[in-house]
Each structure stands twice: as structure tokens, then as C-alpha cells.
Amino acid sequence: MTSDIASPIDTSLIDIVKVTKTYPPDIMALDDVSMSVGHGEMVFLTGVSGAGKTTLLKLLCFLERPTMGLIEMNKKDISKLSGHDLQKMRQHIGVAYQDFRLLPKQTVYQNIALAMEVxxxxxxxxxxxVLELLANLGLADKIHTPTGKLSRGEQQRVSIARACANKPPLILADEPTGNLDPAATALVMNLLKRLNEDGTTIIIATHDQSIYQKSDHRLINLENGKLQEIIKVNFDL
Amino acid sequence: MSYISFIFGQLVRNSRHGWTSQVMTLFTVSLSVLIFSFFFLIYINMQKASSRLGNELRLIVYLEQEVPEAFRQEFKKKITDFDKVDKIVFISREEAFERLTKQLGRDSDVLEDLDPSFLPYSVEIFPSSNLKSLTRIKDFSDYLVSLPGAVKVQYGQDWIERFGYFISLLRIIVILSGALLILTSVFMVSYTIRLTLESRQEELEILRFLGATDRYIRGPVIVEGFLLGLFGACSGLLSLFFLFQWIKNHFSGPAFMNLFELSFLPLANSATIFLISLLLCSSGSLISIRKYLKV
Known part of the structure; x- marks a missing residue:
């Protein structure tokens, strides 16, 4: 069965067409997935661990290539982009990784600044x-602390701040609230919502029902690598 | 932020991580440049000395009897058949006696009762002077002694041969020290850059995720190799200059100066050594980038 979920917004930023991703020897991470995400949309990608959420995000930020199928970004087939074009395109995608990918010996400031320095x-x-982001995320007092000395929740917020630093047109966040208490979760979600209101397209992969339960945004569920259903569509755009 | 200020910011950051290996590399490159240019300097000065000695070089062919006026052109032609010469002078016994008297100076009275006939007839040959002729002078001398009527050829054989060997030895040393310069510059710089890249591996990986371009990642690394070459070559050549001045001031008495008029490397040679060092060090960093930096 091909699952196909189109964006309700006419001009799509991302088009995923019949994408399959397998890992050796024969682990099917994504199976014949088709969907699109419109400009300025916020989408929640849900599913249990191993459902394929992280794999889908990795494909969208070019860390992995699909085994089959087509991914278009702004109507451009990303498999046809040269190395330099891919690098340039990555600069326009903010990614908050599940494992944070921070430099532990460098300070909070340096880690966030890196995204803007490139x-x-x-x-x-x-x-x-950087000061603005840290104030929004409640980390202003940690600016000169090496990220290796922060708690996991603080590291997660630094990772989110780095993803948002360039005000990119697309933000991919993988479990952005996984290590956060309710107060910090609210700070992160407020920041992401504000960016979304300013026109940023945001895709959030999450288990955390609390962040999408009260949301009006589109919810896409993945199960065993397949898009299952749109659980909730309640757009207010 | 301009690209140049970014590059220098990154260089400062890199040097905080690996300043010890950078200093070691700088020292090694400087030393290699110094060793090579030192031998090259000696070689160039020796070549100059040999050229000057070549100008003064003459071969004297002693003859059984005087070459009659009518056969002198033919004799000259036989000489020039072997090699180009600047001048050929036939010397009679009387002229030889006169020269000897002059050379003896105040002691010339020992010749008072002697007849010039005890001296042989001779021909003085001034060959075209260059190092190549110096090395071929032995062959020329063997040829001259085989000419009809020639008894013996004199030209300061031992000294010239030794000088020729010395210059050949110097040439080999210059080539070897040049090879040393190439090896140390390329390998040391390549190794230092590799250490820099390894120490930044985690950061480079994150930079790739953040969309850093090839230019962003490679630029500072190439400039680091270039700067190691620049400072290494500068300090090597400056050290040579000070060493040269010290040698000139301490070891060049009037007698020594007459024999060897010491001069520093010509600007063109210094510039070539400088540029080659830059090129070698930049190549070293490029080798490491290609090998260890997959962007």
C-alpha cells in the first residue's frame, strides 16, 4: 500500500514521493512513503521508537539518501544536487538532533555561533x-559554560537554539522535548511556534503527546516505516 | 564577517589546539631551508671561485724543440681541434729565461752565469674558462701531451682535480639537502595538518551537518600550510643571512677574501627557495586535506 499524504497548502516546500529506505542487511526503515509539507507549515511526526521518524528527518537533511523514491525540496530533486548545492541547502535547514551533536568542550555560545559562522x-x-535565543530558552546564565557540563535538558535546548540560530526556512526537530521538564518544554515550543508564525516550516518528530495534543497542526503517524493515517487535521492557517 | 577575518580567527583557534606541532614543524622547515640554502650558498660561491680561477688557468706544454714560424698555425689548429681556447702563446727559451728572472726577483742573481738554453721551448695555452672546461682539463692535457714534439704539460693538476671533486661533492650535497627540504617540508606540514584535522574531527563532522562549504572547511587548513611555509622559509633564509654575516666578519681575512670573494645568495635564488618552500608546504597541507578531510 502506498501512503500518500499531501499538504493542504498549495505550494509545497517538501515533496516525498514513494520513498523507501532500507539498511543492510534488509531492515526496512521507510516503506513507500509519500507526503508533502507546505511552506510555513508545522507538522508533527509521531510513532513509536523505530517507526522511521528519525530516518525520515535524516533523509530531509541529506544525512542519508533514499534507497528508492524521490525527495524534492522547493521542487528540486535533492539527489541531483551537487555537493556544493547540498552544503548551501543545509545552511537553510536547522536541525535539532536527538543526540544533540554538540561540541562538549566548547561553550554554549560557541556551539550556537558555529551555525551562523558557516x-x-x-x-x-x-x-x-545567540543572546536572544538563550534568553528565550532560559539559558542566558549558561552562555560561557562548556556544553559538556550541562544537563541533558540544557544540552537539548542548546541544540534547538543552534537549529534556530540562522532563522532558517525549515527546522527539523527530532524529539526536541525528550529530556525537558514541562517549563522548559513550554519555552521550546513557544520559540518554535513563534518561528512558525514568522513563516518557518517546522517538522517535529516526537513521542511527547503533550506538545501536539493541544496543537492545531497536522499530525502524521509512522508505523513500521509506513505512513498510517492523519490522526488530526485541524488547520487554522 | 569577511572570509579573511574568518580564516584568521580559525587559524588562531587551530593554533590553540596544536601549537606544539606547529612550532616543531616551523622549526623543521626553517632548519631544512637553512641547510639547503647554506650548501647552495657554498656551491654558488665555489662556482664563482672556479670561474675566476678558470680565467687565470693556463696550460704550459713543454716542447723538444721550437716550433718553426711556418708550422705554428698548424700547431694551433691541432690544439683548437680538441677544445676552444682563448689564446695560444709560443715562448722561446729567451722569453722563458726572462720570466724566470722576473719571478726570482731579488734572487735572480743565481741565474747570472747560466745560459737560457737550459730552459725548454714551450707553448702557453689559455683555455675558454668555465667549470666544464675545468673538469675536462685532464683530457685536454692528455691530448696536448700526445701532440708531436710535446714533452710535458703542466697546469696544477692536483689542485684543479681536487677542486673539481670538491665542487662535484658539493653538488651532490646540494641535491641531497634539496631532497631533505622536500621531504621534511611536505611530510612535516602534512603531518601537522593531519594532527589539526584529527583534533577537529568532531567539529568538522558537525560543521558538515551545519552546511559548512568546502571553502569554509578547507580554507583555513590550506592557509595554515601556506603560513608554515612562509614563516619557515623566511626564518630559514634570515638565519642563513645572519650566519653568512657572522662567517664573513669572523673568518674572512684579506688572504681568504682574495681567494674567495664571498657573496650572499642572489635575490633570484633566494626568491626561488622561498617560493619552492611555500609550494612544498602548501602541497603538504593539500595532501593531508585530500587524504583525511572528506567534505
Whole structure:
């Protein structure tokens, strides 16, 4: 069965067409998945562990290539992009990884600034943006702390801050609230919501029902690598 | 942020991680440049000395009897058949006696009762002077002694042969020290860059996820190799200059200066050594980038 979930928004940012991803020897992570995500949409990707959420996000940020199928970003087939174009495109995607991928010896400031430095932003702009993000995420007092000395919840927020630093048009967040208490979860979700209101497309892979239960946004469920159903569609765009 | 300020910021960051290996590499490159350019400097000065000695070189062919005026052109042609010469002078017994008297100076009275006939007739040959002729002078001398009427050839054989061997030995040392320069520059820089890349492996991986371009990642690494070459070559050549000045001031008395007029490397040679060092060090960093940095 091919599951196909189209975006309710006419102009899609992401189009995934019949995508399959298998890992050796024969582990099917994604099976014939088709879906699209519109510009400025916020989508929750749900499913149990091993359902294929992280794999789908990895495909969207070009960390993995699909075994079969087509992924288009802004109507461009990403498999046909050159190395340089892919690098440039990655600069426009903010990713908050499940395992954070922070540099433990570098400070909170340095870790977040790195995302802006690859785009040659000025030190002044970098400082201003980092301070703003840290204030929003309740980490202002940790600015000079090496990330290796932070709690997992704090590290998770640094990872989210880095993903948001460039105000990218697309943010992919893998379990962004997995290690957070309710107060910190609210801070993170408020930040993501504000960015979404400003036009950023956001895809959140999560188990955490609390963050999507009261949400009006689209919910896509993955089960054993297949898109199952749209559990809730309640758009208010 | 401009690309240049980013590069230098990154270089400062890299040097915080691996300054010890950078200093060691800088020292090794400097030392290699110093060793090579030192021998090259000696070689160049020796070549100059040999060229000057070549100008003064002459071969004297002693003859059984005087070559008659009518046969002198033919004799000259036989000489020039072997090698180009600047000048050929036939010397009679009387002229030889006169020269000897001059050479003896105040002691010339020992010749008072002697007849010039005890001296042999001779021909003085001034060959075209260059190092190549110096090394071929022995063959030329063997040829001259085989000419009809020639008894003996004199040109300071031992000294010239030793000088020729010394220059050949120097040439080998220059080539070997050049090879040393190539090996140390390329391998040491390559090794240092590798250490830098290994120490930043985790960061580089994250940079890739963040969309850092090839230019962003490779730029500082290439510049690091280039700068190691730049500072290594500069300090090597500066050390040579100070060493040269010290040798000149301490070891060059008037007698020594007459024999060897010491001069520093010409600007073109210094610039070539400098550029080659830059090229070698940059190549070293490129080798490491290709091998260890997959962007």
C-alpha cells in the first residue's frame, strides 16, 4: 500500500514521493512513503521508537539518501544536487538532533555561533542572535559554560537554539522535548511556534503527546516505516 | 564577517589546539631551508671561485724543440681541434729565461752565469674558462701531451682535480639537502595538518551537518600550510643571512677574501627557495586535506 499524504497548502516546500529506505542487511526503515509539507507549515511526526521518524528527518537533511523514491525540496530533486548545492541547502535547514551533536568542550555560545559562522555572519549579529535565543530558552546564565557540563535538558535546548540560530526556512526537530521538564518544554515550543508564525516550516518528530495534543497542526503517524493515517487535521492557517 | 577575518580567527583557534606541532614543524622547515640554502650558498660561491680561477688557468706544454714560424698555425689548429681556447702563446727559451728572472726577483742573481738554453721551448695555452672546461682539463692535457714534439704539460693538476671533486661533492650535497627540504617540508606540514584535522574531527563532522562549504572547511587548513611555509622559509633564509654575516666578519681575512670573494645568495635564488618552500608546504597541507578531510 502506498501512503500518500499531501499538504493542504498549495505550494509545497517538501515533496516525498514513494520513498523507501532500507539498511543492510534488509531492515526496512521507510516503506513507500509519500507526503508533502507546505511552506510555513508545522507538522508533527509521531510513532513509536523505530517507526522511521528519525530516518525520515535524516533523509530531509541529506544525512542519508533514499534507497528508492524521490525527495524534492522547493521542487528540486535533492539527489541531483551537487555537493556544493547540498552544503548551501543545509545552511537553510536547522536541525535539532536527538543526540544533540554538540561540541562538549566548547561553550554554549560557541556551539550556537558555529551555525551562523558557516554563513559568515558578522560577530555582532551572531552575538545578538545567540543572546536572544538563550534568553528565550532560559539559558542566558549558561552562555560561557562548556556544553559538556550541562544537563541533558540544557544540552537539548542548546541544540534547538543552534537549529534556530540562522532563522532558517525549515527546522527539523527530532524529539526536541525528550529530556525537558514541562517549563522548559513550554519555552521550546513557544520559540518554535513563534518561528512558525514568522513563516518557518517546522517538522517535529516526537513521542511527547503533550506538545501536539493541544496543537492545531497536522499530525502524521509512522508505523513500521509506513505512513498510517492523519490522526488530526485541524488547520487554522 | 569577511572570509579573511574568518580564516584568521580559525587559524588562531587551530593554533590553540596544536601549537606544539606547529612550532616543531616551523622549526623543521626553517632548519631544512637553512641547510639547503647554506650548501647552495657554498656551491654558488665555489662556482664563482672556479670561474675566476678558470680565467687565470693556463696550460704550459713543454716542447723538444721550437716550433718553426711556418708550422705554428698548424700547431694551433691541432690544439683548437680538441677544445676552444682563448689564446695560444709560443715562448722561446729567451722569453722563458726572462720570466724566470722576473719571478726570482731579488734572487735572480743565481741565474747570472747560466745560459737560457737550459730552459725548454714551450707553448702557453689559455683555455675558454668555465667549470666544464675545468673538469675536462685532464683530457685536454692528455691530448696536448700526445701532440708531436710535446714533452710535458703542466697546469696544477692536483689542485684543479681536487677542486673539481670538491665542487662535484658539493653538488651532490646540494641535491641531497634539496631532497631533505622536500621531504621534511611536505611530510612535516602534512603531518601537522593531519594532527589539526584529527583534533577537529568532531567539529568538522558537525560543521558538515551545519552546511559548512568546502571553502569554509578547507580554507583555513590550506592557509595554515601556506603560513608554515612562509614563516619557515623566511626564518630559514634570515638565519642563513645572519650566519653568512657572522662567517664573513669572523673568518674572512684579506688572504681568504682574495681567494674567495664571498657573496650572499642572489635575490633570484633566494626568491626561488622561498617560493619552492611555500609550494612544498602548501602541497603538504593539500595532501593531508585530500587524504583525511572528506567534505
Amino acid at each position: 554563513r559568515y555572519e558578522t560577530p555582532k549579529d551572531i552575538k545578538q542572535r
